[in-house]
Amino acid sequence: MRREQLLAIAVERFAKYGYHKTKISDIVAQAGVAQGTFYWYFKSKESIALEIIQSGKERLLQVIGKGYRTEPGTVQEMVQGSQRLLADIFRFARDNRYFMELLLTERVAMEEAFRRNIQRAIEFGMLPESMDLHVRAALLMSLIEGIVARWLFGPVPPDSDLANLTPEQLAAEAVRFEFFGLLGI
Amino acid sequence: MRREQLLAIAVERFAKYGYHKTKISDIVAQAGVAQGTFYWYFKSKESIALEIIQSGKERLLQVIGKGYRTEPGTVQEMVQGSQRLLADIFRFARDNRYFMELLLTERVAMEEAFRRNIQRAIEFGMLPESMDLHVRAALLMSLIEGIVARWLFGPVPPDSDLANLTPEQLAAEAVRFEFFGLLGI
Amino acid sequence: MRREQLLAIAVERFAKYGYHKTKISDIVAQAGVAQGTFYWYFKSKESIALEIIQSGKERLLQVIGKGYRTEPGTVQEMVQGSQRLLADIFRFARDNRYFMELLLTERVAMEEAFRRNIQRAIEFGMLPESMDLHVRAALLMSLIEGIVARWLFGPVPPDSDLANLTPEQLAAEAVRFEFFGLLGI
Amino acid sequence: MRREQLLAIAVERFAKYGYHKTKISDIVAQAGVAQGTFYWYFKSKESIALEIIQSGKERLLQVIGKGYRTEPGTVQEMVQGSQRLLADIFRFARDNRYFMELLLTERVAMEEAFRRNIQRAIEFGMLPESMDLHVRAALLMSLIEGIVARWLFGPVPPDSDLANLTPEQLAAEAVRFEFFGLLGI
């Protein structure tokens, strides 16, 4: 209970203000407990930050790991699969908005997951073999990461309504770009 | 001279270790001057950081602002123009590697520049009108930003050779993705 | 306890050495605690100084506020009343010797209190109406202030025994001067 | 020339802001010269402060030293003499307004001068012998000192027009108080 409360406050403040501007004294004040209480539950400031990142990362990787769940038969099915995946990710991001900022620094693992997805699609003959797998995965991950950060935390240009899109709408735009680029459809 | 020296050291350390882990005492020690000397040239730690970001941002925006320099006639010419632009950006990033990390937080202005580029291409009839301009610009900027961060600062998955690409190679991969997506060519 | 201890030490040192020569490190050293402990109890060096002045001022104004407590019937009674008041003030000054130096900079409020006392005496017909009230109050306050500063903190001319007078003796001399001037009695 | 200029600026700032808040860098900036220039003319910050006080003190003591210039015959003449003296002092104070704040800390010497004046008046039979000479001189000096500080530097209560009195008017009020006290005339 207490532990979860402190954890939640820490998550929120780390994301809102960053690691350094988040003081233990702020966290305990918001929780209404004494300074020492924090150290009954957590070893140090660093350890709570690592725990937050770790737990969030695992849950996110679970979402990504589901990948293109079914064996895609046609290009359209693959696109639909990707659309579903991205919508899942964006939904997770929205529901864990404070986790995300922290998670976005932990990219390598996520990128690996994306690379495996792409590779599987190539093996299924759905994507051309010509591409450099790692670079493509990195580009894709960049896409996700950047758009999520803008969507959730801004700032965005004044006349952009990015922030108001639903996870599904965002996924649709992202998938179009993912598969067809600027020129596509 | 002194000022430039301190500036350069600060840029390097801010990028390497971040703002908070960079101590004034480190900067002056590396420069071989006394602590007070720093304050002869700069008002405070915060002010030097702002100056670094500001100056870097301006130079980067200049690069982006050049955009698709010539009026593109064919799709191929547009792709080539984009390839040139991205190569310019990546070259700038490599030559200002320490600036970049700081600059990547100042995305809005850069995104605007990209949006203008895309809009011009649409007006020239080179790109379909169907797309949401802001979202596309955000996706594009995400791409650039993310790939630059990985290219320069890592970390990258162990078996990826992203770090060893030249600006031109990186631009080629990025442009393919930019225009044709995963499915393209 | 701790708080009072630090407060007392600060009062003493501020008065003895002045604000700027009083270092936090001295205060905590004298109290035998760590530097940080000071900041557990006080927000800053400035805030403790303000608290000292504020609290002292209030207590002193209470003393002055009592004024000529009883309705004076004769000149002699008024003089006796004033004698009592001044003796009160001088006693307070002696018992709060370190406060005084700080308080003597906060004169306006005290002067107002004196002015009200004089005005009341005029209304009772005890003092001539001819006088400029404000100037007289200022002269009176100057008298008190100056003589207290000399009495408590010196320096005084070598052959003066001002420092050895009791509050009552000092009040007697001051009252004679207050009412009759150099020529008086 | 330069020296006098720096001296004048220092006098003004010491008085306006106090010794500690007056920075050498402020003084030289206001003079439009370099930091080092200060040290061509003065040994240190402390030495310039001492020089200011010393020179002002001497000139003020000269004024006071003139005392009751002529041998007073009647009480009225003595009062007139005192009125002249105080007007002299107040005029000096006004013309050296920034010196005064500093000088007011150097009271002992001035008090001695007043004591001699009073003593002489007693020897002439103009003042009663009953009084304690030192205490009276201290009271008198307190009067002068306090009223000058209020007159020149404030703060004064809002509805007081003390600040607008001429040296002569101020001297008249002070002399009345000096000789006759609150009850007088």
Place this chain on the structure above:
DNA sequence: GATGAATGAGTCTTCATTCAT
């Protein structure tokens, strides 16, 4: 005489962490 860059000791303040109760 004058400059202004350079110095560095001195101070305040912060904040993660400890620990007796």
Place this chain on the structure above:
DNA sequence: TATGAATGAAGACTCATTCAT
């Protein structure tokens, strides 16, 4: 479990003073 007082290392910033030119 919980408290909150106490710690002290660390770090930003100030400013009188020096000195080569």
